[in-house]
Amino acid sequence: MKKFIIILLLILSLFVFSQKKILLLYKKTEEYGKYMLQNYVIPILEKNGISYDLKDIETFNYYNISTKEYLGVISWYYSTELKYPNLYLRQLSNFVENNGIFFFFNNLGVSTNQREINNFLNKLGVHYMYGYKVLKNFEPLYEKEFFTATPSTLPQPVEKYKIFEKDVNILLELKSNNETYPLIFISPKGGGALFNSFFDNNKEFILNIEKIFNIFLKKTVGSKNKILLVKDKYDTNYYVNIQYQIEKMLEYAKINFNTTTISTFYNKSFIDLLDYRYIIWITNAKYIDTENTEMFLENGGSIVYITDLHNTPWKDKIKIEKHAISKIIFDKRLFPLTNSKDGIELERTFEENLKIVLDNETILSYLVSSNEKLPAIWYKKEKGGYIGYIYPPLVIKELRGLILQCILEMQDYNIMGFLNSYIFYIDDFPIPSYEIKKKGIKDTDFYYKIWWKDIKDFANSYNIKYTFITPLSYNGASNPPFDFSEFLITDEPIKALMEIDNSKHELGLHGYNHLSLLKENWTNKENLQEGLKSAKKFIESVLGHPIFINSYVAPNNLIDEFGVKNLIKALPEIKTIGTTYTSPDEFSEYKILENFTIIIPRPTYGYYPLKKILLTTINTLSNFGAFQHFIHPDDFFSNERNPLNKSWKELLLHLDKFYYKIKTTFPWLRNQTASEAYPYLFEFLTEKYEYNIKGNSLEVIIESSTIKPKYFLLRTKIPIRKVIGGKIIAFYPENDIYILSSELSKLTIKFLEEEK
Structure with missing residues (x-):
């Protein structure tokens, strides 16, 4: 019935x-x-x-x-x-x-x-x-x-x-x-x-x-659980960038969305809005309520404003005050993993000239000045739906996941795709050692007698599989002959190489040497290809058998189209290319190249400060359920990566604190090598999910041919009555978050209100 x-x-x-x-x-x-x-x-x-x-x-x-x-x-x-x-x-x-x-x-x-x-x-x-x-x-x-x-x-x-x-x-x-x-x-x-x-x-x-x-007449909106992003064709670069961040965020989260311009938006009838649960206004153009937007709210929709405060329903509550902002805080209810006792913090200094005075709104994020907290993200129940506000400067890449969780919170319930994967890269290992003393110890002794032993013990204690990325040389040569004399100065690098080959860990490549694959560095593409082929042949000669090197990490995190093209031509088995998530170039996003190689930009690296490492991890975990962490054996010696000159024991303790928090918060989170993660990443980046909301049931349709299980993060203010076609693998009551998995092509979540 x-x-x-x-x-x-x-x-x-x-x-x-x-x-x-x-x-x-x-x-x-x-x-x-x-x-x-x-x-x-x-x-x-x-x-x-x-x-x-x-x-x-x-x-x-x-x-x-x-x-x-x-x-x-x-x-x-x-x-x-x-x-x-x-x-x-x-x-x-x-x-x-x-x-x-x-x-x-x-x-x-x-x-x-x-x-x-x-x-x-x-x-x-x-x-x-x-x-x-x-x-x-x-x-x-x-x-x-x-x-x-x-x-x-x-x-x-x-x-x-x-x-x-x-x-x-x-x-x-x-x-x-x-x-x-x-x-x-x-x-x-x-x-x-x-x-x-x-x-x-x-x-x-x-x-x-x-x-x-x-x-x-009681029909609610949002039958397809989609989001409509509204922008203006005359938007400044500032708002264009915000729109890009929101679109990438939704794309990674497997949340379906459409974009429209203001003129088209105001020509839409209510019927055109029925697929959507959210209208997100991402422009500084004037917002005008209409009969259709009123009905959208009355029937359960959410309207989220990412614009100037004067362009929102809270415009009459603005006070002009100058504040020197020192940090941004997100409420701890947003995600089970936090980086401070107050919630999730990002240190950021800037000036803000406005203050908003709120009544019964739920505040999700604050700007912190010397003497008070200024609301930055909030929402409230309005008619049958919700209205919310997001302070535009917060929509940056390093906060995508938290912005997403804020948006998901502005509904009774919502769901996102969750990859459920993390990769632990060890960059620059095995590494040439030169018998040089640094900080009172020979590099060979530190790398292979101390660091290598401890890092293996660490893997055993947390059941981690590493992806090792070796550079073989640091000679900077871009012309033949391509020799490996640096790798052979001591016997330890070869021993480590052979040990990795016989372990659960994976071996990847940094290149012939640590020279970035940029056209400016390798003017002769034949030399670039020959250097990479020589590196693979050398490793095969050491190990005594053929190998397939699936994983490559760009030295200095730099690579261009020229480098990618010739890397793949030299080593066509390469399926993942590691870069960095914080870079401004085109290779700082997860994407699939023409030959199906995946760019994997790392968000997280190093040992400390723990607050920063946790923040970057939270950002991608809360956006699509994955993170990649990098460390180097020479971090201990680096002034840039170890600016406080901490001892190796201190660095290892920081690393332990980070992974202890990850493992205790998410014991079900999958650790994969880069090649193991590849098929899951590939499908996650290419597949689309279909969502249907029927009464108080949420249905997710998954392609039948994809790798199972699929994972999802569900935020809900309404208790779950039943899950059909899947199971709950974790519940975080303080966050109202469930982690679900499904082995089938349809997952249905029924909520308790369905019984009313």
């Missing part, structure tokens, strides 16, 4: 809120349909302010049955005589295929061959099988709340209809001799009420259309 309500609610809610009209069709030669429409349908339409056209189909131009003017068609015919029936059915087919709604009373009103009839009816999810007869003995099976009295038990004409789509729901059917005959049925695209099934034994009309319409 509830499924029927939801579907019927969808159909007439479209009727009610669209700026388009409803086309009511009758036949003048019989007048019966006109009378019925005038007495039972039109009063309800007029009561609810729904525009309509009442037309005689016998003189109406079939080609005017178009979704350009009409949202839905309701016909009421008694006879089956109609000129050009095939043309009529073809036009109805086109109408439904273009998202129009069709519902008929009594019959279709045409007589033609079965193929033509079913060409149309199949689009409604039903199949017509003829078999006309009159039942005398039968049991009516019906949904009582949609009838004012018991349906007729007098002899009833029936025909056989086969229901083949799961979304078609039967409101009334007759059961006779173990056969059932649907009489009133409905699907998301329309339906029918056959013969006189809507009368009782006294010939009184008993279908409660008023009740149906009242239910439709």
Whole structure:
């Protein structure tokens, strides 16, 4: 019954809120349909302010049955005589295929061959099988709340209809001799009420259309769980960059979205907004409330403003005050992993001249000055939905995940894709050692007797698989001969190389040497390719067997198109290229190249400060459920990477604190080598999820051919009643966050409110 309500609610809610009209069709030669429409349908339409056209189909131009003017068609015919029936059915087919709604009373009103009839009816999810007869003995099976009295038990004409789509729901059917005959049925695209099934034994009309319409008026928005981003074609570079950050954030989170310009947005009808749960205003152009945006809010939508405060509903609460900002704090409820006792902090100094005074809003982020906290992100319940604000300067790459969590919080519930993967790269190892003393110890002794032993013990204690990236040389040569004398100064690098080869860890490449693969460094592409091939041959000669090197990390995090092209030509088995997430160039985003190699930009590196490492990890985990962490064996010696000159034991302790926090917070988080992560990353970056919200159920449709399980992060203010097609693998009650997994192609989450 509830499924029927939801579907019927969808159909007439479209009727009610669209700026388009409803086309009511009758036949003048019989007048019966006109009378019925005038007495039972039109009063309800007029009561609810729904525009309509009442037309005689016998003189109406079939080609005017178009979704350009009409949202839905309701016909009421008694006879089956109609000129050009095939043309009529073809036009109805086109109408439904273009998202129009069709519902008929009594019959279709045409007589033609079965193929033509079913060409149309199949689009409604039903199949017509003829078999006309009159039942005398039968049991009516019906949904009582949609009838004012018991349906007729007098002899009833029936025909056989086969229901083949799961979304078609039967409101009334007759059961006779173990056969059932649907009489009133409905699907998301329309339906029918056959013969006189809507009368009782006294010939009184008993279908409660008023009740149906009242239910439709309560239809909520967001059936496809999408986000609509609104911008202006004249936006400055500042807002264009913010729009880019939001789009990448949603893309990584597997959240479906569309972008539109202001002029197009204000030309949309309410029907055009029904797929969306959020409207995000990302422009400094003036925002104007309309009847459609008001209805969007009233019916459960969220409107989020990323714009100047003067352009929002809070414009009257602004105070002009100067503040020297020292940090940004995000509420600890946003994510289970935090980097301070107050929540999640980012140190940032700038001046702010505005202060907002809020009442009952929920504040998710503050700007912290010397003497007070200034709200930066907040939301509140408004009518049936939510309105929220995000301070535009916070929409930066290093805060994408937290901005996403703030947006997800501005609804009753929402879901995002979660890759569930982390890669631990060890860059520059095995490393040439030169028997040089640094900080009172020979580099060989530190790398291979202290660091190497401790890092293996660390892997065992946390069950980690490393991806080692070796440079083989630091000679900076871009011309032959390509020798490996540096790697052979001591025996330790070769021993380590062989040990890695026989372990659970993975070996990748930094190149022939530590010279970045940039066109300016390698003017001769043949030399670049030869250097890489020589490096692979050298490793094979040391190990005594052929190898496939799948992982490459760009020295100094720098690479260009020239370098990528020649790297892949030299080593076509390369499937991942490591860069850095903070770089401003085009290789700082996760992306797939033409030969299906994936750019993996690392967000996290080093041992300290722990607050910064946690922040960068939180950022990508809360955006799409993954992070990549880099360390180097020579971090201990580096003034840049160890500016406080901490001892190795201190560095190792910092590393332990970081991974202890990761492991205790997310014990289920998968550690993978770069090559193991590749297929999961590839699918995650290429696949699309489909979302459907039906009542208080959220449905996720996943491509059947993809690698399972799939993982999701669900934020919800409403408790979960049941998960179908998956399971809960973690719950964080302080954050209202669930981690879900699914081995199937459809995951359904049912919430407790569904029982109300």
